[in-house]
Amino acid sequence: MVSLERPIRVLIAKPGLDGHDRGAKVMTRALRDAGMEVIYTGLRQTAEMIVTAAVQEDVDAVGLSVLSGAHMHYFPEVIEGLRARQADDILVFGGGIIPDQDRSRLQALGIGELFTPGASTREVVEYLKRTIPERWRDWN
Numbered sequence: 449m450v451s452l453e454r455p456i457r458v459l460i461a462k463p464g465l466d467g468h469d470r471g472a473k474v475m476t477r478a479l480r481d482a483g484m485e486v487i488y489t490g491l492r493q494t495a496e497m498i499v500t501a502a503v504q505e506d507v508d509a510v511g512l513s514v515l516s517g518a519h520m521h522y523f524p525e526v527i528e529g530l531r532a533r534q535a536d537d538i539l540v541f542g543g544g545i546i547p548d549q550d551r552s553r554l555q556a557l558g559i560g561e562l563f564t565p566g567a568s569t570r571e572v573v574e575y576l577k578r579t580i581p582e583r584w585r586d587w588n
Contacts, residue, residue, distance in 0.1 A: 459488075459501055462489070462512075471543060472513040475513070484573075487507065498512070511541050512541075512543075514542060524554075527559065540558065541559065541560035
């Protein structure tokens with residue numbers, strides 16, 4: 449969990465076979481530049497690999513980047529995996545090409561904000577800086 453003594457820790461992951469990682473790399477750098485500790489898992493991660501890394505790294509948030517259209521598979525799988533590991537205090541948010549009709553379904557499952565093409569890195573940084581401390585207070 450985040451405390452005032454340490455930076456926000458974020459894991460950025462690219463689930464599935466999607467090989468387009470430029471956005472994930474840009475986001476990784478933006479979050480680091482904003483003072484966060486960021487772990488980038490690289491391409492072709494399974495949901496289990498992402499969940500394991502998130503738990504092992506004791507992150508506050510997991511950001512999933514999905515451009516392949518597999519968001520309705522991977523987002524719920526990561527949420528379920530975190531719940532199974534009693535790590536549902538980890539915020540899951542994401543970005544990619546996500547149709548409006550899927551956004552509400554994903555958020556109903558517990559996914560945080562979903563950033564689509566055109567969102568700025570500043571929006572993501574501000575979201576995490578605002579949301580992580582609020583969640584931390586709610587859990588304590």
